[in-house]
Amino acid sequence: AKGSVVTTPINSEDEAYDAPVSIGTPAQPFNLDFDTGSSDLWVFSSLTPSNERNGQNIYTASRSSTAKQLSGESWKISYGDGSSSSGLVYSDVVTIGGLTAAGQAVEAASRVSQSFTSESATDGLVGLAFSSINTVSPDQQTTFFDTVKPSLASPVFTADLKHQAPGTYNFGFIDKSAFTGSITYTPVDNSQGFWGFTSTGFQVGNNDFQQESITGIADTGTTLLLLPDDVVNAYYSSVNNAQNDQSAGGFTVPCDTSLPDFSFGVGNNGAMITIPGSLMNLGPSGSGNSCFGGLQSSGTIGTNIFGDVALKAAFVVFDSGSQGQPQLGWASK
Numbered sequence: 001a002k003g004s005v006v007t008t009p010i011n012s013e014d015e016a017y018d019a020p021v022s023i024g025t026p027a028q029p030f031n032l033d034f035d036t037g038s039s040d041l042w043v044f045s046s047l048t049p050s051n052e053r054n055g056q057n058i059y060t061a062s063r064s065s066t067a068k069q070l071s072g073e074s075w076k077i078s079y080g081d082g083s084s085s086s087g088l089v090y091s092d093v094v095t096i097g098g099l100t101a102a103g104q105a106v107e108a109a110s111r112v113s114q115s116f117t118s119e120s121a122t123d124g125l126v127g128l129a130f131s132s133i134n135t136v137s138p139d140q141q142t143t144f145f146d147t148v149k150p151s152l153a154s155p156v157f158t159a160d161l162k163h164q165a166p167g168t169y170n171f172g173f174i175d176k177s178a179f180t181g182s183i184t185y186t187p188v189d190n191s192q193g194f195w196g197f198t199s200t201g202f203q204v205g206n207n208d209f210q211q212e213s214i215t216g217i218a219d220t221g222t223t224l225l226l227l228p229d230d231v232v233n234a235y236y237s238s239v240n241n242a243q244n245d246q247s248a249g250g251f252t253v254p255c256d257t258s259l260p261d262f263s264f265g266v267g268n269n270g271a272m273i274t275i276p277g278s279l280m281n282l283g284p285s286g287s288g289n290s291c292f293g294g295l296q297s298s299g300t301i302g303t304n305i306f307g308d309v310a311l312k313a314a315f316v317v318f319d320s321g322s323q324g325q326p327q328l329g330w331a332s333k
């Protein structure tokens with residue numbers, strides 16, 4: 001089996017990407033944020049208080065003939081940006097891009113934090129990290145990808161995110177027309193439940209390549225590219241009037257400045273992914289006429305995060321074990 005679904009930026013800053021998902025019988029439609037940085041599939045529901053909703057689609061288990069409550073099970077999750085949600089658990093039919101997972105754990109929110117309430121474009125998340133960090137208790141559940149994996153021609157999914165344009169998540173196959181050149185694979189460390197890997201270094205514009213092991217995660221659920229301070233300083237020191245503006249929450253640049261490209265190394269064959277300078281500007285910072293930089297410090301997080309700013313420049317293969325151990329494939333496009 002295979003699946004293919006279109007994913008679209010939720011706003012003009014490419015802050016997140018949603019894709020359509022059907023749950024239940026008859027199908028209930030949702031727009032969900034596919035997140036390779038977490039492992040819970042959760043949705044706004046009839047359990048979510050009306051004062052915590054803002055037009056989101058809601059899952060009503062009682063209207064689905066295939067819904068079954070997993071009695072005694074619950075979930076509770078908090079994210080890097082401080083947002084959180086929690087609730088009860090059902091099993092139901094989930095269809096994404098023509099691919100159906102019967103008996104998928106569907107986590108119905110009985111509460112959500114303010115930032116979810118205010119994000120009316122998003123009805124919940126599809127976690128695509130490893131099932132080892134799924135939060136359902138006492139019986140941990142599998143991600144959509146792990147649920148359907150046995151039926152897939154190949155145990156992979158791919159992310160092809162685009163700037164202000166529809167992109168694609170594919171399950172079970174690699175679309176050779178979606179990238180240029182070859183795919184460079186690098187081993188994944190999934191010990192923390194993430195798609196962890198080590199980049200070999202970086203390059204600002206056409207300057208020399210700086211060899212530096214940069215260990216981080218490939219995370220479609222994070223907007224920014226979050227890297228160590230030495231990398232961030234090297235980048236913005238080459239930009240006139242760039243400034244680290246705490247009130248904006250990080251480095252800003254004059255909005256009319258053309259920014260240098262930023263490249264990062266993948267694999268051990270010298271391959272690089274190059275983010276064009278135009279994608280390194282995330283639009284008005286909210287203070288003055290400055291714009292917010294797409295590259296920011298990973299500072300105190302404890303890991304580096306290759307978020308949408310980086311992933312948008314690549315065709316990325318999340319391979320859970322076609323060659324044995326999990327690996328990430330990177331190609332330009």
Ligand SMILES: CC[C@H](C)[C@H](NC(=O)C[C@H](O)[C@H](CC1CCCCC1)NC(=O)CCNC(=O)[C@H](Cc1ccccc1)NC(=O)N1CCC(N)CC1)C(=O)NCc1cnc(C)nc1N
Pocket residue numbers: 015016033035036037038039077078079080081082083115119133134135219220221222223224282292
């Ligand atoms: C099982 C938990 C799971 C692994 C969890 N995973 C994550 O947090 C990473 C995951 O990819 C989540 C998925 C997000 C959650 C919010 C909704 C959208 C998806 N990513 C993050 O939290 C990274 C930081 N957030 C982001 O990158 C959000 C994403 C967003 C975009 C639009 C609208 C709303 C949110 N964007 C921003 O913060 N922006 C601020 C700056 C602006 N210019 C751009 C947008 C975790 O690490 N939690 C532990 C944790 C808890 N608490 C904290 C404080 N940190 C933590 N790491």
